[in-house]
Amino acid sequence: MKTSNSFFLTGGIALILICIVLIAGCTSTSAPTQNQGTVTSTPASTVIVQTPDQTAVQTPVTTTSTPVPTKSVALANGMTLSYPADWEMETPGDTSLRDYGRTTTNLANFFSPSDHNKQYTSVSVDLEPERISDNDMYFNLATVGVQKTYGSIDITHHSQLSHAVDMISACDKCKHYNLEFETKNLDKWYHLVDADGTFYIFSINNPDLNHNQIMELLKSVRVTPAAERKQR
Numbered sequence: 001m002k003t004s005n006s007f008f009l010t011g012g013i014a015l016i017l018i019c020i021v022l023i024a025g026c027t028s029t030s031a032p033t034q035n036q037g038t039v040t041s042t043p044a045s046t047v048i049v050q051t052p053d054q055t056a057v058q059t060p061v062t063t064t065s066t067p068v069p070t071k072s073v074a075l076a077n078g079m080t081l082s083y084p085a086d087w088e089m090e091t092p093g094d095t096s097l098r099d100y101g102r103t104t105t106n107l108a109n110f111f112s113p114s115d116h117n118k119q120y121t122s123v124s125v126d127l128e129p130e131r132i133s134d135n136d137m138y139f140n141l142a143t144v145g146v147q148k149t150y151g152s153i154d155i156t157h158h159s160q161l162s163h164a165v166d167m168i169s170a171c172d173k174c175k176h177y178n179l180e181f182e183t184k185n186l187d188k189w190y191h192l193v194d195a196d197g198t199f200y201i202f203s204i205n206n207p208d209l210n211h212n213q214i215m216e217l218l219k220s221v222r223v224t225p226a227a228e229r230k231q232r
Helices: 002-027 135-151 207-219 226-229
Strands: 070-075 078-083 088-090 095-097 103-111 122-127 154-161 175-182 187-195 199-205
Touching: 070 187, 070 199, 078 207, 095 122, 135 154, 135 175, 135 199, 187 207, 199 207
Parallel strands: none
Antiparallel strands: 070 078, 088 103, 095 103, 103 122, 122 199, 154 175, 175 187, 187 199
């Protein structure tokens, strides 16, 4: 009898334990594993553009070259040229010793308007009264004369050209010579033209101030040699 009761008691306890385990399994929740069977979407990046109240619209700049009005003039000894209309011209006609070591006749001087620093460009046109047989020697002596006048100079360009150049036509058979130099207080350019043994000397002070206008002036120069003038 005692054995039978023990059996039923042991079985009851086991049954109770089984029920407790089953109840615990039904009520317990387990934490989900991250990214397990779940597709997550990342929102696209958003760019915020701040628009000003007033948008400045840039107008394209049209770079047009407006021709500068010019005046034409006939100088002595068969030379003609054009110069800017707002420049001043004088024709002294004096003959004296120049800074390049030659005694020449001044045909004309041209002066640009001065800028806010009271600087201006000047162009002097001189005529060598003597006929020159050795034009290369003449140019070299003029270079030596400049060095004697100004002392230490920095020659930036020195050339002897045996043919006409784009910068100044003058005449078909003219020869051209360039001498450009600088000092502490001076920027100068000499352009010498040999028209069949007759020399014309262009002396230009401060050429960089009005470079384009000087180039147009030089391109306009025409020289009629003495032989052609006599035939006319």
